[in-house]
Amino acid sequence: MDYVNDFITEKFDRRSTVAFPGMEGKYVAKGQFSGKAIGVLSSGGDAQGMNSAIRAVVRMGLYCGCRVFFIKEGYQGLVDGKDNIVEASWADVSGIVQLGGTVIGSARCMEFREKAGREKAALNLVKNGIHNLVVIGGDGSLTGANQFRVEWNSLLSSLVDKQLITPEQHTKHEHLNIVGIVGSIDNDFCGTDMTIGADTALHRVIEAADAITTTASSHQRCFILEVMGRNCGYLALQSALASEADWVFIPEVPPDDNWPQNLCSKVKRNRERGQRVSIIMVAEGAADRQNQPITCEAVKKLMVTELGLDTRITVLGHVQRGGRPSAFDRVLGIRMGAEAVLALMDADKDPDMPACVITLVGNQTVRLPLMHCVEKTRSVAAAIANQDFEQAVYLRGRASRPTTLTCALCGVQAKLRVGVVNVGAPAGGVNAAMRSFTRLAITKGYRVMGILEGFRGLVNGEVRDIRWDDVRGWVAQGGSNLGTRRPTPREVGMENVAAKLREYKISGLLVIGGFEAFECMLELVEGRSQFKELCIPMLMIPATISNNVPGTDFSLGADTALNEITLAIDKIKQSATGTKRRVFVVETMGGFCGYLATLGAVAGGADAAYIHEESFGIDDLREDVIHLRAKMASNVQRGLVLRAESANKNYTTDFIHKLYTEEGQGIFDCRMSVLGHIQQGGEPSPFDRILGIKLGCLAIEWLDNQMNTYLTAEDTVVTTDEDTCVLLGLVRRSYEYTRVGELRKATDFKHRVPRDNWWMNLRPLMRIMAKHESLYESESIMLGADRI
Known part of the structure; x- marks a missing residue:
């Protein structure tokens, strides 16, 4: 298989349409499922981000060769049929990712609850040649969909008996395949950490x-x-x-x-x-x-x-x-919508496969049995009614379990000191992590020593006690209230750092920051052999808008930055729509890391995104110009291209702007926008606030455990174990404490980026959504009911 992977990397990394024998379930190519039909409906309460899912279902379906149908007004439209079931085109879902609600409408339908209503719905689907259905809604909508699936054969038999369909039509549409996507602002569906909206x-x-x-x-x-x-x-x-x-x-x-x-x-x-x-x-x-x-x-x-x-x-x-969807919900909707189409195609090959729902566990999309999730969701209400509140919390899952900042005092009564320092550039969510870390540490009996202005501040003696009331109001504040600088321990003198740690009697250290903080952790663990003061537990919380730290899928601040980028893109696209035939080239921050450019392109509906991790040349730029010229001949007469600031030293933002301007003469004009430091954001996003709070709590819990483990009879903490210098991050489905030494081999130090990035698989999806040809690798995994 290595030669296949090499072939993909070398020849088809951006725009392949090849399906490889034996890999059809993993890689999806253009036209692979030609001739099939898919219906998509939204039902129940609306939720922001549904339009992203609808757009993804339509465009991934069309890309795969399927016909895709809008079923308007939910189950009511399915029952009424006629003009409520219409075939969707590529252009029908242009310009909807930034809209709240659902463009195909949603309604509650009493008629669908009766068998006669479901029989009408079945007739309308068969008339349109549809037996694959994506249902976007809550537990009630998904329950109705599953019941519809269970009764499908009997409904068709009844229609044959009434001579409303032919036996051949019954045979052709013998199985109804259902895939659910949970759209609900309540986040009340069991089996997923987050619902759309x-x-x-x-x-x-x-x-x-x-x-x-x-x-x-x-x-x-x-x-x-x-x-x-x-x-x-x-x-x-x-x-x-x-x-x-x-x-x-x-x-x-x-x-x-x-x-x-x-x-x-x-x-x-x-x-x-x-x-x-x-x-x-x-x-x-x-x-x-x-x-x-x-x-x-x-x-x-x-x-x-x-x-x-x-x-x-x-x-x-x-x-x-109401309101425009957040960047998170846009990306989530697109990921779930694309995976729903692929799940339907898998079900079409295996009629015995149970109906599934696309969920998110940590940062991993997962297919789960639909009815097991629905039954578990409904059992929550029963548990609450029976006053079994512990069971209700358990059933809700980890995303809804209370994060408490109060606990009984543990064994450390010696008032050991824990230090906390920020290193690198400011990022949203840092202060939230500081607040939760500080208050839980104080509750556990520790003194929290705040180190101002990074390691430079430490050697200058800028260290102070942080008390309970000092961190009041910090969660909503952006930046770093402790102050942050980039110099590493070696740059300020490792012996000076060790001396100050000894002077302030620091027994555990929390480092919050970006790639510079990661380098600091490596230097500190290497310095243990020379300075015993460094032989203490140390933990790093990654915090950088660039999201370029290894060992985690998300860094604090990246979501805030992504929302700022998405807001700017929405305004830029509106400008382009108003003027017609205009293309914008937008530069994002992130250094050599293309996370912001890629996710910004996915959330903003961009036509292309140029990044360092995916090499591009003049031929690629030329093909994208040709793509945009063709786009201007359609009803969608606007274009958007993103470029990470260090994507290529020669193909700069200004160069691309001039190239597009020259090659688009007479067809479109081009404008350039460098977003700059607005991407660091003002107030942190809710995602970054909550992630910061979680990481702060997990950090002190880990440090508390390590300090108790290595506490000596002299009330000092001494350890040289490599497991006591870690980076805390969310890796796919769980929070992981990874030894910083292990992360060396996973890091490209020259360009200050991880060697592998989960979000790179979103790039083919981004290009497919923009009507390019690409080779998409399905990211979801199937889990059984026992894993819910």
């Missing part, structure tokens, strides 16, 4: 919470925010973490019976410590342990009568469903 809904909640915080602080008010979610507390819990709320009420974890006293005590204590604003998050389905609803009005009355606080209620409502 949940991240954007968090954006809406956090935007509101950040805005409310400023006015609440001015008047020292208490605000109670009610967020959506039905019987799921995901939005309330995550937004409470990301906004530093004082309290949160969620259905899965009802408060103790004395919650009014505890809430008043907590809010009063925070006020006495100088906090001017109180935020309380209430999930719309929140209840106490007797299943009695906890309403915003009841909480407000408590705050007014017991504490005398000026209290306001804000019900965010359907604002959470």
Whole structure:
């Protein structure tokens, strides 16, 4: 197989259409499933990002040679048929990734719940030659789809008996294949860490919470925010973490019976410590342990009568469903939509394959049995009704389990000191990690020593105690409140670093930063042989917008930067649409790493993205110009090309701009935009805030364990074990602690990038979505019900 892989790499890395014998299930080529038909519908509540999934289903389906049909207005359109089932073209899904909601409509259909309605739906599908269906919706919509699949043969038999279809049509469409994509802002579907729309809904909640915080602080008010979610507390819990709320009420974890006293005590204590604003998050389905609803009005009355606080209620409502999708939801929708088409094609080859749903576990797309997920989802409501709240939390999965910053004091009572330092460029989410790390460390009995201005600050003695109240309000703040610099320990003197670690009695070290921080960790572990002060547990949290650190799929700050890029692209595309026949060349940051350019292109619907990891030459540029010239002859008379800042030393952004300008004369004009430091963002995105909080908690848990393990009788910590110098990152489906020494071989130090990148598989997908020809490798894996 090596010769095949070499052949792919050398000849077909950008635009191959070759399918290799024995690899059809892995690599997907143009026209591979010619003649098949796919229907796509969205049902139930709408969610931002659905349009990305619809676009991906249509374009991946067309690329594979299938006919793709819109089924408008959900199951109602499926039952009504006629103009509600229309064949989709490539241009029909242009310019929709930035739109919220669903362009094909969604409706709840009572008629589909009856067998007569499902019989009508079956007739309409057979008339259009469809027996492959992608359903985008929540658990109710997916349950209906599965029931439709189970009854399919009996429905067709009934239609034959009524002479509405022929026996030949029955035979031709003997099996109905169903693949589900979960679109729900509630994130209430078991088996997936994230549903389409949940991240954007968090954006809406956090935007509101950040805005409310400023006015609440001015008047020292208490605000109670009610967020959506039905019987799921995901939005309330995550937004409470990301906004530093004082309290949160969620259905899965009802408060103790004395919650009014505890809430008043907590809010009063925070006020006495100088906090001017109180935020309380209430999930719309929140209840106490007797299943009695906890309403915003009841909480407000408590705050007014017991504490005398000026209290306001804000019900965010359907604002959470609206607005443009976040970058995360756009990319998620495209990934899930493409994988749904491939899952349908697999099911068409194997009729016994159960209906599946495309899910996300960590950063891995996974196919799971649809009905097992639905049954598990519905069992949550039963567990809550039976007051089995531990089971409800377990069933929800890891994404909805509360991240607590309170715990019993552990064995370390010697007030050991842990140091924390930032290295490299600022990135969103760093301060969130600092806050969670600091408060959990203090709770565990440690003193947290903040090292200002990187290792340069350490050798200059810029070290101070960080106390509980010092990190108040940090989650919503971008950049690095500790200050950050690039110099490494060797550059400032390893002996000076060791001396200061000894002087400040630091027994464990947290380093937060980008590639420079990774280099610092390597230098520190190498220095252990010379300086015993470096023989302490050390952990790194990757934080850089470039996302160029090995050992993790995501770095803090990358999501914030990607959202800034996506917002800029939306505005640029609108400008191009208004002027017609215009192409924009946009330069992103990231150094030699093409993550931002690639993901920005996927989320923004770009025509091409030039990066260092995928070499390109003048022939490639010329072919892309030809592609854009052809595009201008269609109804979509705009173009967008991204380029990473260090993609090629000769083919610069200015060169590409001039080339496009010259070659497009008389057909299109070209403009250039260098986004620059706006990509570092203002306030961190909800994703970066929550990821920072998680990583901060995991960091102190790991350091606590290591320091207890290597604590000597003299109350000092000494270790030379390579396992005590690690990088903490999310790798596909789990958080991993990887020895920094192991990451050497996975790193290209010359260009400061990892040798392998998970997101490179999105590049063929990006080109397919832009109507190029490419060879796509399916990324999803199939897991059984026992893995849900």
